Amino acid sequence: MATTARLTLDPAFRIGPVEPRIFGSFVEHMGRCVYTGVFEPGHPLADADGFRTDVLELTRELGVTLVRYPGGNFVSNYRWEDGVGPVEDRPARLELAWRSLEGNSFGLNEFMAWAAKAGVEPMMALNLGTRGVAEALELVEYANYPGGTRLSDLRRAHGADRPHDVRLWCLGNELDGPWQMGHKTAGEYGRLAAETARALKRFDPGLSLVACGSSNSGMPTFGAWEAEVLEATYEMVDYVSLHAYYDPSDGDVDSFLASGADMEHMIRSIAATADHVGAKLRSDKKIRLSFDEWNVWYQSRFDGESSLEWTERPRLIEDSYDVTDAVVVGSLLITLLRNADRVGVACQAQLANVIAPIRTEPGGPAWRQTIFHPFALTARHARGEVLRVEPECAAIPTAKYGEAPAIWATATHDAATGELVLFVVNRDRDDACALEITLPEGLRPVEHVELTDDDLSAANSADFPDRVTPRPGAGLSQEGRQASLTLPPVSWSIVRFAPNSPQE
């Protein structure tokens, strides 16, 4: 039996512009994300720089706009100097975050060359774990100053003649977490972040800086950490970070399917915390949110860092994603769009192999995981302004989050083309949903694409790379301003409407 739901799409109900930077990803020196992921000299499809062209093509197809680098936990014990200069002179190091051997054949200049080929904006993270203001300033001078100083001339001697001009910098990573090298209290971190930000803004007031928020919403200091850190840094930073991973094997399936509702609660809590600090400081400034790590991660399958042997490019957390995971990833993207007025940056973690939409085999193929598809379609079709969409629908009881709406949706409207696009998830595990949509005048449906399957545990693999792909939805019809369609149980859909004529 089908449930029913209805919603109204109206270009007058604007939340904010679609921020291209929310379609970010993350390349960390972890497992096989860099080595045999994006970078594999000697691979049959590697280019002259050793970059896998199959992965570059998939990255462009995914629609990634920005990539955070080089960590993650990795950055908190990283010396950026180890990764520049002649490769034969670069040291091998013990990498403590993931107990791996780091050969440093890929570093800052390789990443910038890769980012240019992928057509993405770089977002760099600074080590504020084991290092401080001086090393951060040195890295920024090396990366961004045109030339004529020791560090900028060193970069030029290393073959990067033009400055990289990185605009977006993270002031460390997850420093509230006791697992982090150089873990700090909020007071210690706030002071270090403030002094680093002050120095970086002296170097270039136009840099955008991200203060570390909590590692996840389950941290005992969630909210309090952000308040203390922002009190110390408010006028010097532009963003505060949020991280969230949703584990399909942790709890009931309905809670997992409602992950987007939890992400929205987190976004609104941190926005409120930032605004509270702004009010206390009598500041007109609004801090934006950088959701710079988010994804589905089967965390309960990971035995922890201490269990790892010292090896190079270990197969670390190479989760294989099924149909339900893809629906949840689609709903997390809907959540990011629904909060377009606050979320200015977002990065799915990570890009290749490590909890990633792209998988590779060393010397072998690359393929799209199920979660690749909602990301690629959302990044391709979300344009213009995000619209407020509030479906009238059933509620589903969940063990973790109480009642969650069965239908989770957002929409975008592109004034330039007149196209209106609905992104919608049916979380119901038992029933399809007959969805009624009230449209503005003069629109016609052009496409309904859905991601679902009779077997929700189906996944893609090297042998069956296209087992799960988006397919045309059935039954989209329209009468006047009313459109209707059926959303299968546990499905993610995109529905596009275009003007009847270019004039309308």
Ligand code: AHR
């Ligand atoms: O993305 C994997 C890890 O998750 C990152 O290194 C860390 O920042 C987070 O805890």
